Amino acid sequence: MKIIEEKDGDLGxxxxxxxxSDIRGGYAYFWSSGFIDFQLVDYIKEVExxxxxxxxxxxxxxxxxxGTLIRHLK
Incomplete structure (x- = not known):
């Protein structure tokens, strides 16, 4: 796991x-302007x-x- 901290991006x-992991990877980003970005990829099946x-x-x-992200992580 890697923590990301950046100042003054496009969205704040x-x-x-x-x-x-060897099976899945992704991220969740929280912007100070009130936006959230996220994605989850299955590396074995090579699909999002x-x-x-x-x-x-x-x-x-x-x-x-x-909700969708959490369901895929269980």
Whole structure:
């Protein structure tokens, strides 16, 4: 796992995590402007389990935002 911290990007300050195993890898990035990016890839099947996604958080719950990602990680 790798922690990401960057200042003054296109969408503001960025905090995030990148994760990899022999089977799956992906990331979740949190922008100070209220956006979240994430993706999950299956390295064995060579497919995106969760396509590259950018969401403006607004009033959405974590379940709405990360539900699909979490289901694939179980």
């Amino acid at each position: 300050d960025l905090s995030g995590v990148q994760f990899d 389990l969760v396509e590259y996604t950018t969401i403006e958080v607004g009033e959405k719950s974590y379940q709405e935002i990360f």
